[in-house]
Amino acid sequence: MSAYNELIKNFEKIRAYMRDFYVYGFKSRTEYDKKSARLYDDERRRMESWLGDHMQFVRTPEGKTMFLSIDSRLSEHNPLYKAWKAKSFTDRDITLHFILLDILHDSNEALSLGEILSRMDAYFDGFAAPMSVDESTVRKKLKEYITEGVVVSEKQGRQTLYRRAQEMVLPEDTEALHFASEICPCGVIGSFLLDKYPSHVDRVRFKHHYITSALDSDVLCALFEAMRQKCVVTVKNASRREEEPRENRIVPLRVFISTQNGRQHLLAYQPDFNAIKSFRIDYLSDVTLLEPTPRFDELRAELDRMQAHMWGVTAKHRLHKDEHLETVSFTVKIADNEEHIVNRLEREKRCGTVEKLDEHAYRFTAQVYDINEMIPWIRTFICRITELHFSNHTLETQFKRDIETMYKLYGIGEVSE
């Protein structure tokens, strides 16, 4: 049994725990115990070590419940990024890292593997039990660093020479990096860059700021790479209904980000169904890039076309079948001093249209693939909806029944006009 280590080798396990602690936060230890009580204790301890200030607990009849509570409007940086800085490594990895980059200090000087090895010996002088580093280990490390872009290689005759990649000077002011690290996709990379600064003052804060997507950064990064290369990928997709994740072969087309519900979806073509479907990115893992597909541009153009009828992330079900669109229209009443409601309709209408019926009535209309996605938004106009029609009558009935249920829930009886 290995001893507890603050660092981790595999991100997937902690990804699930952090999400549960942050989003749900009501599960007690016994609910995590199904797999291993020790695993729970280790993961909880790691989170306390990384995010101590944000960990809280309550005692309930079911036991002590630990959870993460973060007001992202008050946090300067996304604290969940810390998990990405906890990758484990060997003693040799860290030792070689600093020695190699010290030997390759000057980016104008290219050295052969032999030269690097001979210079390396001096670094271990004076240690009681000098670390033994063989040629193959150093070659592998150099190869890894070439892949990461830290070292470059060049051929001189039959010999390979290695040198440090050209340094890029980062801007003196950190505000732009800080801003992008919080609001741009894969912002954790910006956080890695900010770690290069001795200290910095950040003058921008964020409202309505969802930070959970930080945990999906690696998956997102791989999906972007697939899109850049116009590749097919295989990806594991977890489901609430199935115990084991299912492997899907898909063509990633675009990432859909919500600023209002904290979710990110991938819209991808799934050949098995000949359909463009949405996948929750927080359910995806193990993205493997396969061959490029000549259909990428055509499929993305199809998605562009579909977006005219997408309220959220639901696209047309089958590519070569007839378009099945649902129609929504509702009318709201506007009082004399309520111009802001008209502004709301205009700025929030997405693919819909807003029509002025008279001084005090406006009608919203849209044709969409899935009315279900619109219902939460339509409910935000409760208090002024005078008419409502869905082409999907089941949903219309349910919408109206829900309003009745709310009247009962809050004890509202007959109200005179």
Place this chain on the structure above:
Amino acid sequence: MIFHELYSAYYTAVANILSALIDGNTDEKALNSLVCEHAFGESLLTVLPALKSEKWQLMHGDFSTPICHKPTMPLTTLQKRWLKAISLDPRVRLFGIDFGDLSDVEPLFTAEDVRVYDRYADGDPFEDETYIAHFRTILQAMRSGQDLRVEMTNRRGKTMYVRCVPERLEYSEKDDKFRLVTSGCHFVRSVNLARITKCRLYNGEYVIASRPVETQYDTLVLRVSEERNTLERCLMHFAHFEKRAERVDGEYHLTIRYDRDDAPEMVIRVLQFGPTVEVLGPDRFKNLIIDKLKSQKSCGLL
């Protein structure tokens, strides 16, 4: 690959320790404080002990180091590709920062790869020259600690003149707007940047004190049903607040701490869940929901 030890907090901490050793700073307390600053809560138990025990052969027993130069690392390809991607974003360009020569770098993503589908359509004009000039004046004022003189149009369309201390900028992804949070002006606490018509540094002698206004918080308690996947949707939706979720007698209660000024927005955020989320308290918030429902009932929809 994002999950790589090159970006590890331990590597950052050790790089800082080695720099300190090269500078001749061998005070153990100071070295440990670098660990606290750059790594995690329990890293004190690992980092310096690993160096002292020569597990990581980078520091001798006398706190000297075989490393000759203060550690630096060139940007990785991933970092450059991300920088290229963000350098194309008009919001990032507002800061007027030169990220260096990235002409031969492939961006990690482009605007074509991403769609933010529920952002409001009346966001700030990030590419408007006047807006950019105002933004940079505000940044300059914050950096140099100077006050600002701002001419703006208020919600009622009237022109206002404000002299204030610029405390910070606040960006809302949903609204796609920047606000300037101010102090020192009793009638304006924040200014939407798009409403500013003129903005310049104040170089006069009269000093106004920076007294940031404390946010007043309220607490909201919701009963959340599991029906229609509401529990997950609701917890995700309110995830960005300081909150606590509890299971009480087979049902779920969610307690949220929010800025009192945002109460109208919170009301419609709760309403969107329909009957599967019920306000348990406080009564004044519950009454706001009841008022909305009463008005709805008078609309004659049902």
